[in-house]
Amino acid sequence: MTTVFAKRLFDGEQWLANQAVTFSDNRITSVAEAELSNAMTKDVVDILAPGFIDVHVNGGGTLFNHTPTLLALEKIVQIHAQFGTVAMMPTLISDDYSIMSQAHDAVCEALAQNMGGILGLHYEGPYLNPVRKGVHNEFQLRQPNEGILATLLDVSKFGKLMVTLAPEQVREGFIEWLVSQKAIVCIGHSAATYEQAIAAVDSGARGFTHLFNAMTPLTSREPGVVGAALETNKATWCGLIADGHHVHPVSMRIAIAAKGCEHMMLVTDAIQSVGSNETEMAFLGKKVMRSEGKVTTVDGTLAGSDLDMATAVRNTIFLTGRTPAEALQMASLRPAEFLSIDDQFGHIKTDYRASMVALSEDYRVQKTWIDGRVAWEPFITCN
CATH class of the missing domain: 3.20.20.140 (Metal-dependent hydrolases)
Known part of the structure; x- marks a missing residue:
């Protein structure tokens, strides 16, 4: 199980502040307001949005x-x-x-x-x-x-x-x-x-x-x-x-x-x-x-x-x-x-695919998850 703390979360419909998103395997299991000091995670991102x-x-x-x-x-x-x-x-x-x-x-x-x-x-x-x-x-x-x-x-x-x-x-x-x-x-x-x-x-x-x-x-x-x-x-x-x-x-x-x-x-x-x-x-x-x-x-x-x-x-x-x-x-x-797949993608909500993107405040990519797996972050190079 992995948890990401987002200073700002765009869940596909609205902006939320200080949200902990937890996912297991390829699915999001919970999205809840949390305090950064209490977030059991090493992943802290400026903006988290649907991939x-x-x-x-x-x-x-x-x-x-x-x-x-x-x-x-x-x-x-x-x-x-x-x-x-x-x-x-x-x-x-x-x-x-x-x-x-x-x-x-x-x-x-x-x-x-x-x-x-x-x-x-x-x-x-x-x-x-x-x-x-x-x-x-x-x-x-x-x-x-x-x-x-x-x-x-x-x-x-x-x-x-x-x-x-x-x-x-x-x-x-x-x-x-x-x-x-x-x-x-x-x-x-x-x-x-x-x-x-x-x-x-x-x-x-x-x-x-x-x-x-x-x-x-x-x-x-x-x-x-x-x-x-x-x-x-x-x-x-x-x-x-x-x-x-x-x-x-x-x-x-x-x-x-x-x-x-x-x-x-x-x-x-x-x-x-x-x-x-x-x-x-x-x-x-x-x-x-x-x-x-x-x-x-x-x-x-x-x-x-x-x-x-x-x-x-x-x-x-x-x-x-x-x-x-x-x-x-x-x-x-x-x-x-x-594509009629908006029951799986396009939102960060419980039971949706854990396919997300972490962004900086100027909307540059910091990290990408595909189906709960880290698909890209700065120290991963693309051959």
């Missing part, structure tokens, strides 16, 4: 497409734990079915082993619109082959499954079929009209991948995919890359005000640059360069991001003016609600 959940992470130290293996998943979890991430949806960018199959097998094995930090798998593509392909290789974009695809969806039997697609690129009924296979469908890399995007939502799509990026914009006469994403009468969530490069801070402020914090979730879209000192690296057959907090191809196309979740939280506070509580919720509770 961050990243539903869109392509890599960390390695790109999952390049090394779709169990060892790569372990490394990516380890890298992002130093930035407060306790659970993730490793994301596979559009690729051959053989690579999709390897990624599928690796994630299924991780889930079978109860690997801490891995929730499931996110296929970003390959059913995307070439017009809005971003950094995805156009020759990998294609129509669905349901016979092959069916063998790559049974990850949903063991964990969570996300599929990002362009609704205008798939046949009628395909989204409903994916939903019937327990996939969480997100709209992204799409040139859909507003009407097509809303039809996809009515068919079961519930997310929008990296809001504003690689999708039809909101204009005066055509609301586009962005307009559909910001609708508040639909139960959908928007992923937001809060690095200051993918979305201007003013656009972030407007989007959060329109949609509400309740349906916004911070994501990184991180590639292998996170956790690495490299300034140039291979990326799906191309060369990308890291500079000034972003990664781009030679022609300037953004290639994922160099963002981590702790930085995303700080940026949301300091660039958009949202409260720390709202920013922390967008990094934990909101993605947990999106």
